[in-house]
Amino acid sequence: ATSGVFSAVGAPSNMQGSSSGRAGVMTDVHRRFLQLLMTHGVLEEWEVRRLQNHCYKVHDCNATVDKLEDFINNINSVLESLYIEIKKGITEDDGRPIYALVNLATTSVSKMATDFAESELDLFRKALELIIDSETGFASSTNILNLVDQLKGKKMRKKEAEQVLQKFVQSKWLIEKEGEFTLHGRAILEMEQFIRETYPDTVKICNICHSLLIQGQSCETCGIRMHLPCVAKYFQSASEPRCPHCNDYWPHEIPEVFNPEKEREAGGSKSSRKSLRTRQH
Amino acid sequence: MDHMQNNQTCNLLNGSEVQSEAGDLDSAQIPVAEEAEATTTTSTEMSGGEAPRSPRSSPRSSCPLAVTGCISGKPSDETSGNQTEERKEAESPLNDEINTNVVRLVEFLLLKYQRKELTTKAEMLDCINRDYQECYPVIFSEASECIKLFFGIDMMEVDPAARSYTLVTALGITYDGMHHGPQGMPNTGLIIMSLCIIFMEGNCVSEEKFWEVLNKLGLCAGCKHFIYDEPRKLITEDFVQEGYLEYRLVPDSDPPRHNFLWGPRAHAETTKMKVLEFFAGITKKDPSSYPTRYAEALRDEGERA
Numbered sequence: 001a002t003s004g005v006f007s008a009v010g011a012p013s014n015m016q017g018s019s020s021g022r023a024g025v026m027t028d029v030h031r032r033f034l035q036l037l038m039t040h041g042v043l044e045e046w047e048v049r050r051l052q053n054h055c056y057k058v059h060d061c062n063a064t065v066d067k068l069e070d071f072i073n074n075i076n077s078v079l080e081s082l083y084i085e086i087k088k089g090i091t092e093d094d095g096r097p098i099y100a101l102v103n104l105a106t107t108s109v110s111k112m113a114t115d116f117a118e119s120e121l122d123l124f125r126k127a128l129e130l131i132i133d134s135e136t137g138f139a140s141s142t143n144i145l146n147l148v149d150q151l152k153g154k155k156m157r158k159k160e161a162e163q164v165l166q167k168f169v170q171s172k173w174l175i176e177k178e179g180e181f182t183l184h185g186r187a188i189l190e191m192e193q194f195i196r197e198t199y200p201d202t203v204k205i206c207n208i209c210h211s212l213l214i215q216g217q218s219c220e221t222c223g224i225r226m227h228l229p230c231v232a233k234y235f236q237s238a239s240e241p242r243c244p245h246c247n248d249y250w251p252h253e254i255p256e257v258f259n260p261e262k263e264r265e266a267g268g269s270k271s272s273r274k275s276l277r278t279r280q281h
Numbered sequence: 282m283d284h285m286q287n288n289q290t291c292n293l294l295n296g297s298e299v300q301s302e303a304g305d306l307d308s309a310q311i312p313v314a315e316e317a318e319a320t321t322t323t324s325t326e327m328s329g330g331e332a333p334r335s336p337r338s339s340p341r342s343s344c345p346l347a348v349t350g351c352i353s354g355k356p357s358d359e360t361s362g363n364q365t366e367e368r369k370e371a372e373s374p375l376n377d378e379i380n381t382n383v384v385r386l387v388e389f390l391l392l393k394y395q396r397k398e399l400t401t402k403a404e405m406l407d408c409i410n411r412d413y414q415e416c417y418p419v420i421f422s423e424a425s426e427c428i429k430l431f432f433g434i435d436m437m438e439v440d441p442a443a444r445s446y447t448l449v450t451a452l453g454i455t456y457d458g459m460h461h462g463p464q465g466m467p468n469t470g471l472i473i474m475s476l477c478i479i480f481m482e483g484n485c486v487s488e489e490k491f492w493e494v495l496n497k498l499g500l501c502a503g504c505k506h507f508i509y510d511e512p513r514k515l516i517t518e519d520f521v522q523e524g525y526l527e528y529r530l531v532p533d534s535d536p537p538r539h540n541f542l543w544g545p546r547a548h549a550e551t552t553k554m555k556v557l558e559f560f561a562g563i564t565k566k567d568p569s570s571y572p573t574r575y576a577e578a579l580r581d582e583g584e585r586a
Contacts, residue, residue, distance in 0.1 A: 031433030035450055038395050038432075058453075078431060082384055084391075103388055 024077035028059040034075065037086065038101050042172050042186035045097040045260065072099075091185040092137075092215040093175075095229030095258035098185045104193075118153030120164050124173065126151070127165070128191075131182055132199050137215035138180040141165065183214050206230055207244060222246035232257045379416055379423070382409045386424040394434055394448040397524075397546075402444035449549045454525075472525050472547075475516060477560040479526075479541050480553055481574060487531075488539045520544075552585065553578040 032055045037043065043051065049068060056065050066074070076085045087102040116124070126147045130139035144165065145158045156164070165181065168174040172186045183191075192212045196203055204213040208230040218225040224245045226234065232255045235241040241250035389408045393400045405421065406414055413420070428434045428448070435451040438444075454469055478494050479486050486494075495512070517539075520526045524546030531538045554568075557578045561568040569575045 026431060028433060031431065032450075034432050035394075035434065038391065082387055082427070082431070084388070 024074050026075070026078050029055045029063075030071075030075050030078075032059060033071075034101065037099070042098055042100040042184070042189070045099065048099050087189050089185055089189045090227075090229050090258075092182075092188070092213075092227055092229070094255070095232060096185075097258075098189070100186050100189045102190050116164075116167075119151045119156050120167070122151045122153060123148070123156065123161055123164055124168060127168075127174065127181055128183070128195070129199070131214060132195065132202050132204075137213075138177070138182045141179045141181065144181065188212055188214065208234055217250075217252045219243040219246060219248060220251055221248040228255050229258060231255060378410065378413055379420060382413055382416070382420045383423045383427065385409065386420055387427050390424060390428055390434075390436070390448060391432070394428075394432075399439060399445050399447050401446070447549070453555070454547075454550045471512065471515065472520055473556070473559055475520065475526060475541070476543060476547055476551070476556050479543055480556050481560060481571070485540050485542050488528075488541065491541050516541075553581040 033052060036051055036055070037048070040047075040051075045068075052068060052071060053065060056063060065071075072086050072088070079085055083104045085102055085104060086099055088097060088099050090097050123144070127139055127144045130143055130147075131137060141162070145161050148156055148158055148161045165174065165176075169176050169181075169184075172184045174181045174187070175184050195212060204216075204225050205211070206213040206216060206227045207224040208226050211227075213225050213227055216225045216227045217231055222243060222245050224243065231250075231252070234244065235250065235254045236257055241254055242248065243250055386405060386408050389405065390400065406417060409417060409420060425436045428436065429451065433451050434448050436446050436448055439447050454472065474495070475491075478491055482490060482494075516526065517528050521528045521544065524544045526547070527542040527544045529540045529542060531540060553574075557568045557571065557574055561571070568578070
């Protein structure tokens with residue numbers, strides 16, 4: 001009776017992108033995990049581990065908890081046919097791993113579309129453009145608010161726009177630092193493809209990982225850019241950091257590689273971590 | 282409110298039974314704490330700055346949603362043979378279009394689920410390519426199957442006249458306690474306890490009574506508990522905000538008094554029977570030894586079916 005939509009799962013070799021050697025199996029543990037991950041929007045790696053444990057405890061407390069990477073690959077191999085996946089990224093400022101459930105098929109800001117009104121979405125688009133165009137990856141509150149008159153949809157006053165920007169920060173689409181806004185890791189995870197397709201001329205790319213770059217460091221001689229965590233990894237054991245492209249001396253402070261072990265010892269709260277924000281480009 | 286039942290909960294927890302009750306509950310609470318603390322410490326090598334995935338340029342027309350094998354967990358060699366055959370079957374243009382629309386509808390439903398909103402047939406029809414709207418029944422049924430099997434989400438008809446549906450978890454209470462309370466302490470146990478008390482006290486309990494019972498179980502409104510920091514705020518604000526409890530002001534009460542009831546999310550995510558079974562488990566009795574409540578829970582099951 002079905003139109004061939006449901007068919008037996010194939011061996012991993014038949015499926016693109018699946019790296020583990022097992023066929024995907026979906027149980028209540030995985031379903032609950034997906035429900036809760038969706039509810040939270042984006043989670044840091046330690047939160048994802050805790051969530052995974054919670055799901056096992058609730059549904060299958062006798063089973064051994066799968067290695068996180070395998071657990072996620074398993075789910076992704078099942079969700080592949082829906083063009084949905086659990087995507088992993090790292091925060092641009094301090095290299096923390098984050099996870100979100102992402103639609104691969106849609107290339108618009110559709111995930112936000114149900115949460116915000118037309119004028120609010122347009123405000124986000126304007127902020128996004130300013131952020132992408134900027135040298136530092138940050139757009140000032142003033143510059144964003146000055147565009148309020150150009151928004152589609154219901155007229156918005158600056159005061160309202162300020163509140164909408166705060167809504168974006170609370171729902172983890174934007175990050176605010178000292179009156180300036182940049183994209184949250186979640187937005188980058190979800191919208192990278194959309195951004196690269198929509199702003200092909202102004203978009204910046206990291207020289208090391210070749211992913212979208214919003215915040216980072218740049219070489220003053222040849223102009224190539226690198227994410228802060230990519231810089232940290234690349235120059236980790238270098239005595240004298242040099243630009244990978246033009247070999248000139250790399251003039252910026254090299255950040256530390258994110259260490260989850262150290263994080264746990266320190267108590268795990270984000271606010272206690274000194275995050276390095278380099279604005280020199 | 283059932284007055285007999287009112288005292289029943291208290292009586293159960295009075296006298297010599299208090300010790301065992303409280304004892305049971307303490308031991309019921311300990312797994313909750315353990316759950317929170319036992320985070321895995323395996324440090325896997327996770328590489329930062331992943332290489333980008335190449336965008337999928339070719340549409341996945343040949344291998345659509347793969348479900349049955351996933352659920353039964355068939356070993357891969359068994360199913361690969363089947364799959365080649367079914368792939369060939371599935372490669373007709375109509376199936377492709379239906380698949381695409383199923384995917385679109387699933388995406389829409391997931392967004393609705395996250396937003397905790399109702400949806401209607403009209404909205405769902407809008408998602409579907411106009412040319413294929415006559416295939417709506419098939420698309421709808423496959424999308425429902427999909428979200429149920431992959432995400433454990435049930436689509437329940439709320440109003441047959443308005444053709445409106447709600448999306449709820451099929452897996453019981455979803456709350457994982459990660460938003461509120463001290464970091465790392467899931468509060469699901471406290472929610473369930475609260476729902477128990479409310480149900481056992483006749484579905485609506487005064488605030489004073491509620492705290493009296495909870496007090497007997499070792500939690501009091503004003504003081505800090507070793508697991509549930511400030512239960513008062515958790516219960517009257519956070520759980521209410523999450524939709525599990527209702528904190529209703531008694532009209533014309535001076536000084537203002539409140540009652541506790543189940544919130545909409547509790548009704549959607551669990552049942553009276555499940556809560557009764559939980560409570561019976563704590564008091565080490567059979568659910569049917571609470572005849573009024575048991576009858577009510579049975580009626581509730583009947584209505585839901």
